[in-house]
Amino acid sequence: xxxxxxxxxxxxxxxxxxxxxxxxxxxxxxxxxxxxxxxxxxxxxxxxxxxxxxxxxxxxxxxxxxxxxxxxxxxxxxxxxxxxxxxxxxxxxxxxxxxxxxxxxxxxxxxxxxxxxxxxxxxxxxxxxxxxxxxxxxxxxxxxxxxxxxxxxxxxxxxxxxxxxxxxxxxxxxxxxxxxxxxxxxxxxxxxxxxxxxxxxxxxxxx
Amino acid sequence: xxxxxxxxxxxxxxxxxxxxxxxxxxxxxxxxxxxxxxxxxxxxxxxxxxxxxxxxxxxxxxxxxxxxxxxxxxxxxxxxxxxxxxxxxxxxxxxxxxxxxxxxxxxxxxxxxxxxxxxxxxxxxxxxxxxxxxxxxxxxxxxxxxxxxxxxxxxxxxxxxxxxxxxxxxxxxxxxxxxxxxxxxxxxxxxxxxxxxxxxxxxxxxx
Numbered sequence: 353x354x355x356x357x358x359x360x361x362x363x364x365x366x367x368x369x370x371x372x373x374x375x376x377x378x379x380x381x382x383x384x385x386x387x388x389x390x391x392x393x394x395x396x397x398x399x400x401x402x403x404x405x406x407x408x409x410x411x412x413x414x415x416x417x418x419x420x421x422x423x424x425x426x427x428x429x430x431x432x433x434x435x436x437x438x439x440x441x442x443x444x445x446x447x448x449x450x451x452x453x454x455x456x457x458x459x460x461x462x463x464x465x466x467x468x469x470x471x472x473x474x475x476x477x478x479x480x481x482x483x484x485x486x487x488x489x490x491x492x493x494x495x496x497x498x499x500x501x502x503x504x505x506x507x508x509x510x511x512x513x514x515x516x517x518x519x520x521x522x523x524x525x526x527x528x529x530x531x532x533x534x535x536x537x538x539x540x541x542x543x544x545x546x547x548x549x550x551x552x553x554x555x556x557x558x559x
Numbered sequence: 560x561x562x563x564x565x566x567x568x569x570x571x572x573x574x575x576x577x578x579x580x581x582x583x584x585x586x587x588x589x590x591x592x593x594x595x596x597x598x599x600x601x602x603x604x605x606x607x608x609x610x611x612x613x614x615x616x617x618x619x620x621x622x623x624x625x626x627x628x629x630x631x632x633x634x635x636x637x638x639x640x641x642x643x644x645x646x647x648x649x650x651x652x653x654x655x656x657x658x659x660x661x662x663x664x665x666x667x668x669x670x671x672x673x674x675x676x677x678x679x680x681x682x683x684x685x686x687x688x689x690x691x692x693x694x695x696x697x698x699x700x701x702x703x704x705x706x707x708x709x710x711x712x713x714x715x716x717x718x719x720x721x722x723x724x725x726x727x728x729x730x731x732x733x734x735x736x737x738x739x740x741x742x743x744x745x746x747x748x749x750x751x752x753x754x755x756x757x758x759x760x761x762x763x764x765x766x
Contacts, residue, residue, distance in 0.1 A: 355567040362566060363591055363628060367598035367621075374599065375708035378592050382712055384570055385585050391574035392581065414574075421570060497726055501582035501719040505589055508715035511759070512708040519704055519766055552718070559725055 354381070354428045371439070376431030376470055376516050383477045383509030384424035389502035390417040390483050393491040406490040413486055420480050424509075427473045431516075434469045437462040438520075463524050467533050470516035474540045477510035481547050488554045500555035507548040514541055561588070561635045578646070583638030583677055583723050590684045590716030591631035596709035597624040597690050600698040613697040620693055627687050631716075634680045638723075641676045644669040645727075670731050674740050677723035681747045684717035688754050695761045707762035714755040721748055 354362065354377055362381075366373055394414035397403045403410065441458035445451045484506065487499035517537045524530040561569065561584055569588075573580055601621035604610045610617065648665035652658045691713065694706035724744045731737040 353567075355570065356565055358563055358565055359569060359588060359591075360560075360562040360632070363562065363595045363632075366592065366595040367602065367625065367628065369599070369602040371603075374702070375596060375705040378596055378705075378712065379708055381566060382589050382592055382715070384566075385573065385589055388570045388573040389582060389585055392576070395574065395576040396578075418574065421574065425567070425570075495581070497722040498582040498585075500722045501586055504715040504718045505585070508589070508711040511711045515704040515707045515762065515766065518763070522766070555722065556725070559722065559729070 353425065354432070355384075355425045372432040372435050373428070374431070374435065375512055376435065376473070377428040379470075379509045379512035379516075380424045380428035380431060380473055382505050382512070383473065383480060384421050384428070386477075386484070386502040386505030386509065387417045387421040387424060387480050389498045389505070390480065390487045391421065393487040393495050393499050393502070396495045397490070397492040400492055403490075403492060409486060409490055413483060413490075417480070417483055420476055420483070423476050424473070424480075427469065427476065430469045431473075434462065434466040438466050459523075460525055463520050464526070464529065467517055467520040467524060467530070470513040470520070471533050471537060473513040474510050474517065474537055474544075477506045477513060478540045478544050480506035481510070481544050481551070484551045485547060485554075488551045488558070493558055496555050496558045500552055503548050503551040503555075507544055510540065510544045560632065561639070562591075562632045579639040579642050580635070581638070581642065582719055583642065583680070584635040586677075586716045586719035586723075587631045587635035587638060587680055589712050589719070590680065590687060591628050591635070593684075593691070593709040593712030593716065594624045594628040594631060594687050596705045596712070597687065597694045598628065600694040600702050600706050600709070603702045604697070604699040607699055610697075610699060616693060616697055620690060620698075624687070624690055627683055627690070630683050631680070631687075634676065634683065637676045638680075641669070641673040645673050666730075667732055670727050671733070671736065674724055674727040674731060674737070677720040677727070678740050678744060680720040681717050681724065681744055681751075684713045684720060685747045685751050687713035688717070688751050688758070691758045692754060692761075695758045695765070700765055703762050703765045707759055710755050710758040710762075714751055717747065717751045 398410035444455035484503035605617035651662035691710035728737040
């Protein structure tokens with residue numbers, strides 16, 4: 353898995369002219385950084401004096417952000433996989449009508465997966481942003497800034513994922529699928545932007 | 560260095576109740592992801608047919624984003640170091656007046672460094688955002704989305720760094736220093752937000 357690489361190695365591969373890992377995997381890992389910071393807030397709040405009333409909520413925050421972090425790590429690899437399938441489909445032979453039809457079908461099928469993967473990433477980032485609201489409201493005031501860092505990281509990952517949805521949805525012939533994907537994405541973007549600003553403002557109040 | 564750890568190990572330490580690495584290191588690494596993506600755009604544009612006119616500019620983009628990535632990797636460690644100095648100063652003995660004075664001086668000196676480090680991070684993120692404009696305008700249209708991912712990552716890192724500047728500047732007794740730091744930060748935030756939205760819009764146009 354990508355998360356088993358060193359940060360240095362991952363950054364070097366990202367910077368290189370190799371097509372993957374690219375922006376989709378980078379976005380998933382930025383989202384994972386956000387989720388990890390929310391777990392940190394939970395871990396530094398649960399069991400602490402003065403925070404007894406939110407103890408259960410903070411333990412749930414840790415469990416939920418750990419789960420989302422795992423999902424995001426998986427989606428970093430999924431991006432490489434679906435991008436590879438799109439590339440492989442475009443490289444299929446197109447010598448005669450049958451080959452051209454098979455290639456067209458393979459491209460369309462790969463594009464569906466390559467739209468669904470960043471859409472799923474956007475959904476998970478939306479969940480991280482939602483969790484950040486709890487971290488910002490109930491978290492230990494000594495580490496509330498980490499909830500703020502977490503939310504801006506998750507929001508950046510959501511916006512980044514959106515770019516990949518737009519690119520791939522644009523080439524899909526099944527317009528009903530593509531329009532539904534873009535409509536869901538735009539709801540996620542609108543809700544995500546509003547919640548991120550609310551969380552960031554709350555963090556600044558509590559600093 | 561932090562960048563020599565695996566992503567999995569780094570994310571686990573971030574999520575844990577250990578005080579460092581925390582939001583400051585996380586922000587620096589999110590910024591480094593942004594810088595790496597700009598280098599990728601440059602590396603996939605320089606030398607490519609149709610992009611001869613921007614060849615030199617793209618080679619400069621790679622060199623400059625590699626340099627900024629190195630700075631950001633260094634600042635991920637610097638955050639741990641300055642946070643450790645603040646913690647160590649607060650733990651100094653305060654048995655008599657001389658000890659209390661020494662502790663107060665050590666805290667103030669540590670807070671200056673702990674304000675300067677995230678301010679420097681914010682400046683470097685501002686430079687990454689500026690470079691992203693070139694990547695979005697001149698980069699290979701096949702990878703222009705990576706310039707968009709790069710700019711939102713750098714902007715998230717800038718906003719995250721801002722939180723640490725606010726926290727530490729708030730406890731500094733040298734108000735002239737603190738006010739100057741906050742004023743510079745607010746310029747960086749204003750310029751960064753405006754440029755990020757312009758770059759993101761330009762990327763969406765070119766998708």
